[in-house]
Amino acid sequence: MKFAIALHSPAHAPSSRRALLFAKAALAQGHEIVRLFFYQDGVHSASGNVVSPQDESDTAAQWRDFVTTHQLDGVVCIAAALRRGVLNAEEAERYSRPAANLPAPWELSGLGQLHDAVQAADRLICFGGP
Amino acid sequence: MATLHVLSHSPFTDSRLSSCLRVLGSEDAILLCGDATYALRADTATAQTLSAKTGGLKLFVLDEDATARHIALPDWAEGVDYAGFVALSVHYDKVNTWL
DSSP states (O other), X not given: OEEEEEEOSOTTSHHHHHHHHHHHHHHHTTOEEEEEEEOGGGGGGGOTTOOXXXXXXXHHHHHHHHHHHTTOOEEEEXXXXXXXXXXXXXXXXXXXXXXXXXXXXXXXEOTHHXXXXXXXXXXXXXXXXX | OOEEEEEXXXXXXXXXXXXXXXXXXXXXXXXXXXXXXXXXXXXXXXXHHHHHTTTTOEEEEEHHHHHHTTXXXXXXXXXXXXXXXXXXXXXXXXXXXXX
């Protein structure tokens, strides 16, 4: 079965970890994840500048590893990201900001990518809140 | 169309659970995770409301979130792990998360 997963919460929210464990379990059962869409505060999970306390799990890094390892399509909503200061090099230059903090494997794109993923997938699963 | 309703907010801070119960279809089910598992705390109004509906209500709970909060599952609720969560999302036609 094909899943599209939308994440609305930052890496320090329990729901971000829940989304990650769900995604891992889905792949472990042989399902396909057509796209991971990071929306609203979920864009913080893609920031390369998140520093977790040493005695806590680094969910942002785990997302990065997961997407890289499985070569998944990790899309970050561009409007939500710009609003929250999550920029790739191109956007940092466009808006004359001092730094970029969106490393690979993340891609900035529009909300249309969520719509497209929902069309391609059998299920849309959203994670957010606490 | 059978829907799995996923809740993660505590039922003691907002009305998501009561709203969910109001719109719940006869084929639908609920999955409690995160702070929503507090709904099963013994001797609370929410636990009583849920237990009164057990005839028709299919109620699932994310095991590790209940365990983390030291909430014992009543016999009318079924615990699932993440593999079970995925299986539920396959079984039901839609998954509606009460964000």
